[in-house]
Amino acid sequence: MDRKVGVVTGAGGDIGIAVCQELARRGVGVMCVDRTEDYAERAANAIRALGGIAETAIADVSIEGDVAGYASRCRDIWGEANFFLNLAGIEGAQAPLMSYPTDMWDRVMNVNLRSMFLGLKAMFPLLHHADTPRIVNMASTGGLTATPMLAAYGASKHAVIGLTKTAAIEFARYGIAVNALCPGPVEGTMMGRIQQGEGGQAYQRYETTTPQWRYGKPLEVAQLAAFLLLDCPMYMTGQAIGLDGGLTAA
Numbered sequence: 001m002d003r004k005v006g007v008v009t010g011a012g013g014d015i016g017i018a019v020c021q022e023l024a025r026r027g028v029g030v031m032c033v034d035r036t037e038d039y040a041e042r043a044a045n046a047i048r049a050l051g052g053i054a055e056t057a058i059a060d061v062s063i064e065g066d067v068a069g070y071a072s073r074c075r076d077i078w079g080e081a082n083f084f085l086n087l088a089g090i091e092g093a094q095a096p097l098m099s100y101p102t103d104m105w106d107r108v109m110n111v112n113l114r115s116m117f118l119g120l121k122a123m124f125p126l127l128h129h130a131d132t133p134r135i136v137n138m139a140s141t142g143g144l145t146a147t148p149m150l151a152a153y154g155a156s157k158h159a160v161i162g163l164t165k166t167a168a169i170e171f172a173r174y175g176i177a178v179n180a181l182c183p184g185p186v187e188g189t190m191m192g193r194i195q196q197g198e199g200g201q202a203y204q205r206y207e208t209t210t211p212q213w214r215y216g217k218p219l220e221v222a223q224l225a226a227f228l229l230l231d232c233p234m235y236m237t238g239q240a241i242g243l244d245g246g247l248t249a250a
């Protein structure tokens, strides 16, 4: 195939749209996966507006049959995938650990972690024979440090980094690079919801403790994601890469 192609889950969110646009600017084809047609089409339209190639697939990424569905749609259309971005995620409830709802714990683990395990399994056969295949799993600085009030989120993102390391080692012999991307807080609706839920305390905890004194921008995440998906040396694998204005260095 002349052009590179791949899959982005959670494509219709704030970071997803920015990543899709960045990938469109790089001239690659993207299958935009999201839980509703509206979200998936939003991402696809953002790509097409830049003259890029987009396909859509509707999937709840925590459901195995749905994940198999987007992988087989990608195989039917393109036959393979050069890149795979496991991006879909939710922040879940904001509550102290002692009152954190158990059903929400399960939901966050399913959407943030099970989805990535299922996605890796379903997409491996498509990446296996492709040219320079690369996978990025979206973690967070919440996967590197504590996340008070977001216990399930932090635990899920720590686990994403663990899963990434195992996948990197198991897939190394097939020439597939697998890395985790760990942004700090990023401008957008997810941080908006977190700030609203904590009445300003989240701002105290994140923005004012970040050495650059600001949230990241979706474009900054998109630029690093595109590099990790398309350009990074294949020798770079199994890494958890921070993008956080110095948050985890402090």
Ligand SMILES: NC(=O)c1ccc[n+]([C@@H]2O[C@H](COP(=O)([O-])OP(=O)(O)OC[C@H]3O[C@@H](n4cnc5c(N)ncnc54)[C@H](O)[C@@H]3O)[C@@H](O)[C@H]2O)c1
Binding pocket: 009, 010, 011, 012, 013, 014, 015, 016, 033, 034, 035, 036, 039, 059, 060, 061, 062, 087, 088, 089, 090, 091, 111, 138, 139, 140, 141, 182, 183, 184, 185, 186, 187, 188, 189, 190, 191
């Ligand atoms: N926003 C931040 O500050 C930040 C920081 C670090 C990491 N991240 C991670 O980046 C990713 C994207 O975050 P965002 O800021 O774009 O959030 P967002 O809420 O704007 O977008 C999330 C996207 O995932 C989709 N999604 C949610 N549940 C799904 C499901 N079950 N099946 C399919 N799709 C589903 C949503 O529809 C949405 O399009 C998440 O994994 C998040 O944890 C975000």
